[in-house]
Amino acid sequence: MDAPISSPTTTQKHASTTGGSTTSSQSFVPPPPPPVQAKRPSTDAFIQDLNLVAEAAKRAQMAVLMxxxxGIALS
Structure with missing residues (x-):
């Protein structure tokens, strides 16, 4: 009952060191290069932050209201 217990990791190590029977018929295809991004305007970073957009809208609304x-006078 003292037989060694083989775990999946030791089995994989043994298969890789003995040249196991895991052959691959697929050839490696490198991934395509990432698309070149055009330079974005500097305001895009602020537009993406919706909190800044909401704050700007509130300020503009108050400016128009003021x-x-x-010109209105109460008499």
């Missing part, structure tokens, strides 16, 4: 309300 511009429109400054």
């Amino acid at each position: 511009r429109d309300m400054e």
Whole structure:
């Protein structure tokens, strides 16, 4: 009952060192190069952050409201 217990890792090591029967008929095809990206405008990084866009929209809305309300006088 003292027989060695072979685990999958020792079996793989043994197969790789003895030239196991794992032959591959597929040839290696290198992956295509990544597409060349055009230079993006510097504002794209800010547009992607929706919090900054929301803040800018609120500020613009308040600016228009203040511009429109400054001519109104209460009597």
